[in-house]
Amino acid sequence: DAGVTQSPTHLIKTRGQQVTLRCSPKSGHDTVSWYQQALGQGPQFIFQYYEEEERQRGNFPDRFSGHQFPNYSSELNVNALLLGDSALYLCASSLGWTSYEQYFGPGTRLTVT
Amino acid sequence: AQSVAQPEDQVNVAEGNPLTVKCTYSVSGNPYLFWYVQYPNRGLQFLLKYITGDNLVKGSYGFEAEFNKSQTSFHLKKPSALVSDSALYFCAVSGLTGGGNKLTFGTGTQLKVEL
Numbered sequence: 422d423a424g425v426t427q428s429p430t431h432l433i434k435t436r437g438q439q440v441t442l443r444c445s446p447k448s449g450h451d452t453v454s455w456y457q458q459a460l461g462q463g464p465q466f467i468f469q470y471y472e473e474e475e476r477q478r479g480n481f482p483d484r485f486s487g488h489q490f491p492n493y494s495s496e497l498n499v500n501a502l503l504l505g506d507s508a509l510y511l512c513a514s515s516l517g518w519t520s521y522e523q524y525f526g527p528g529t530r531l532t533v534t
Numbered sequence: 535a536q537s538v539a540q541p542e543d544q545v546n547v548a549e550g551n552p553l554t555v556k557c558t559y560s561v562s563g564n565p566y567l568f569w570y571v572q573y574p575n576r577g578l579q580f581l582l583k584y585i586t587g588d589n590l591v592k593g594s595y596g597f598e599a600e601f602n603k604s605q606t607s608f609h610l611k612k613p614s615a616l617v618s619d620s621a622l623y624f625c626a627v628s629g630l631t632g633g634g635n636k637l638t639f640g641t642g643t644q645l646k647v648e649l
Contacts, residue, residue, distance in 0.1 A: 454637075463626075464578070469635075471634075479636070513637075520635055524580065
């Protein structure tokens with residue numbers, strides 16, 4: 422049973438560039454949430470997708486956007502990258518957007534120089 | 535708004551001794567509480583959750599947590615620590631605000647178990 426997978430593992434970008442991160446949920450899960458974990462901090466909720474719609478959003482600027490595909494996989498896009506966007510980006514999946522069981526992927530480490 | 539506090543940045547304990555990692559929470563309505571563990575350069579692994587029922591919750595790898603409503607606490611415990619338990623531990627709360635299962639995490643507690 423495949424768990425949550427994320428790609429790429431690591432990424433280095435320059436300020437002002439755009440980046441796309443990808444997530445495939447655990448088999449059978451239909452909901453994907455994205456979190457940002459800055460160094461030394463706990464994960465911060467970015468947004469959640471269910472039925473290809475953004476259902477909840479955290480306190481992140483519009484530079485952060487996402488998408489969910491019919492196969493439930495998801496993308497996180499960040500435009501006009503800032504140095505402060507450097508972080509570990511975690512994807513979590515669940516069956517339904519109110520489920521208590523969320524499974525996390527290994528994350529994508531984004532470094533902005 | 536929901537929030538979690540983990541008052542200790544680091545906890546040191548000798549192998550074989552009991553360990554406690556502290557967590558307090560604030561949420562409107564019934565709290566749904568979680569503990570996750572993170573090893574270096576890895577994602578989060580689920581340890582246990584409290585939704586309803588018994589205040590003592592048992593989870594993975596011998597960990598347990600005690601829910602205390604009056605003190606709004608959800609401390610993580612283990613009777614006998616192992617060196618392999620050394621990792622970063624996060625407490626999280628979900629109040630199902632807005633209908634979704636958004637998690638709010640604490641800042642984490644680094645657990646170091648020494649021989």
